[in-house]
Amino acid sequence: MAMSDSSSLEPDGGNSYLHDDELIRGIEMLFYAYRDFTSDPDEILKTYGFGRAHHRVVHFVGRNPGMTVTELLAILKVTKQSLSRVLSQLVAEGFIAQEKGSRDRRQRLLSLTAKGKILFSELSSPQKARVAKAYREAGAEAVAGYRKVLADLLNAEERAAVLKSVERS
């Protein structure tokens, strides 16, 4: 369709990557990547009778063993009622273990069981392969750029927390 030259005013001083059309492309790329990215785990989840919400819980508990329910809620940004459904299932079916906190006994510290770890592996495997392939094809510099832009896309208030959780190496 051509068209959509964004604006004729070039408010960015000639940085073509800041043109309206480029920005929209940036939006769409994220949509497409996310769409394809979730497709592999979705297939696997179906065989367990689980959905995407279960995946997210398994993933973040797997990555943050001993985390509390409140912390998980802060990452997922859903209500506790919404989390409750999937978390209860995962606990009932033996994928996730809950342990009372020793310092604060109100807390339920979450961790993966052996069974949960297997599921975690199974789900992350195709995603890791996908990312590895993309990283390999794109090269180290592109990867750095990818990570930088994604970090800058986050809500400012969240950035610190995410970078901490994602970069505790």
Next chain:
Amino acid sequence: MAMSDSSSLEPDGGNSYLHDDELIRGIEMLFYAYRDFTSDPDEILKTYGFGRAHHRVVHFVGRNPGMTVTELLAILKVTKQSLSRVLSQLVAEGFIAQEKGSRDRRQRLLSLTAKGKILFSELSSPQKARVAKAYREAGAEAVAGYRKVLADLLNAEERAAVLKSVERS
């Protein structure tokens, strides 16, 4: 936690960005970016009584005026029954117009009405601002890397189509 040397075998010849842990971080970054990225439009959509599905339809129809229902289905990768609900609403409420194809009169060519274009603007505005800010902070090189990696994350079969749709400038 420290550590996370992934495997002790270093199957990547010392390219640290291909370590298991880095791959997992790449996964999580995408989750977080998508989560925050959708939050602005979600707020606006609520005031219209719409959801994310409506947004996607408005977006892609806005970007591809005259597109057919089948093409839209291919982009969204949902069933026609699922699309039907939101598309019908958008048509009924005057955001999207349907016109019989002149070459193939079975087709319903989709386009935004004036009202639809306003909604498109309103929804894309905060997302463009977010991307622009991230692009500006990250710089041109990082942006190129971001786009390259995202493209490489796509399903191979889809890559050509997406790059075509995203890059018809």
Next chain:
DNA sequence: CAAAAAATGTCAACACTATTGACGCATTTC
């Protein structure tokens, strides 16, 4: 031309994920 295929729509049932609102209980903090 008749049969097959394609593009679209629709009815119905169901599943998953999310929300808001209202409580209840145990435990910790002030």
Next chain:
DNA sequence: GAAATGCGTCAATAGTGTTGACATTTTTTG
């Protein structure tokens, strides 16, 4: 002791997705 926190639960409702079955119109094909 009162207030706040962490967690769980019941209930109602909404949004988005699926599968399956059909119907209509129009184009393509043998």
